[in-house]
Amino acid sequence: MAVARPRKATIRDVAARAGVSHMTVSRVLNGSPNVGAERERAVREAIESTGFIASARARQLATGTAEAYAVALTEPLDELLTDPTYAAVLKGITDALTPTPVVPVLFTMATSEERAKGMRLFKRGAVDAVIHLSPYVDDGMLDDLRDAHVPVVLCGQLGDLDKAAFASVYSDDVLGATLAAEHLLARGATGVAAIMGPAGNPATPDRVEGLRRTLGDRLLPTVAHAGWDTPAGYRAGVELVRSAVPFDAVACGNDRIAVGVLQALRDHGLRVPEDVLVIGFDDHPVASSSRPHLTTVHQPFDRQGKVAVDLAAEMVAGGPPRTVVLTPNVVERESTRRPTSEAGSQAATDPAPVA
Template identity: 45%
Template structure:
């Protein structure tokens, strides 16, 4: 004999079990201030008793919220999964939101098609807030978010920051980190320094270089600064270019730990010992820094903490908090490459 299909418990069953109307049960489950705490407790107990799970779409309509926060990524998808910077950001965001009712959703916006789709989602109010982890590459989307008044947190400092009064900002002090790295290599007694940095159009790169030069001044001329990508292969190729130009150097400041790993490989192949012949300092303190041979002296970015902070601020902005700016400080991690 075919067993009857058991349907999911309904709001009407919750209301009946709690002895209230359906509308009161709905308001109680959505934490309406119009409903007393005693009634809310009774309705929640009834919902638990009948195993009622609120429909997410219905809840969104009732409270005017989706309980979703978009994590906007304007870098290519390949960079998102290969760069540990993003995994640290995302871990912090996810950990913070796990303590709330909100879910993070990655919104890719690298291509024109993806940016148009993101714009549509913003206009439909598909999200309650946005955390932009690469804001310097998505200016047109920031304009849309500004016009729509979507609570937005930028993970990174923009040059000029035209949205200072509209968006919140969380960023690590890259200039401070640059100073820490340059001071470490200078204190080691190194005098001929080269810098191998990430893309020249990245604001973090400009800030780190500014920090280097605050310490080294004219000892770091433009001819000794190489711009490349963030990966170890980029660092490897950049160091071979430096060696081919026969620039005299005894210290290398690297824009990321992955760059530094490639630099060390190229130096070893050229018969140069780190740190006996050349000191190398990285940036980020990703896992690769401790695995390098020798272990890499680097500047630690508090990326996971930055993710926690960004998510926390986004939740506050959803509740009506004013935009704020939070600066995370760097730390020099001493290892064996100096």
């Protein structure tokens, strides 16, 4: 025999228990200052004793807010699960929202069907703002978001970004690559190979620009482009060694690529950092667990998530969109930590790089 579920307490049950009108209960729930202290106390005691839970839909109608921010991801779901960048940004978002009434709602929007569902909810006011984690994989969704009249924050930059429509937060990739190049030069690098991520990702040309500006002819003419994962880094590292082009340092597009490069160098009898310096990008946990531990460009992904929440809240409150550019820094570990005397000697004598 089916067991009847207990009836949920309603706002009228609370009003009857507290001895006030249901409008007074509504005012208490919505934080109105126009309720006396004694009545507010009676309402809150009644809420506790009846087990009343306010309807999210009713609260949205009363306050004009959904108390939810969409976190949109246009990369495939397996990329979300394997790329630590997204986890770090998501942690920043959730940490920033934890002390607030707002909840983050993840929308996977890699397919046209998923995008259509998400846009339909956005246009209906199901969320107060959208934080877009991967705007560089978009396929026209930014145009739809612009038409949806919902505040949008982009975690990343686009060359033709409409700054009047979208807020954005990103780390300065040109500066990060410049710092990486300066670090390698200071440790005696004379021939730097670059193994970057996919050429179509907007971070890639910025990082190549930073390397080229700083290294000049010490950057090998051919920049290799790989996937963002470790196997792709390994394959690119093997191709680099087999090319017989002289090099004594490798600048990698991210830490996972760098870990693959470390393995490729090791498999071909090259020592890091004694023979070849290797530097990554991002400073994910893999950088401090690799063998040897990886020097890398730290990107403040956790802060990026927190700033994205701040920007979204500003726009929800009626403020204009704005852009925040975060500053990266180099974290030195074993993969570039040559003895000071050795690095200085190399820089002074400029020997032929390792082939």
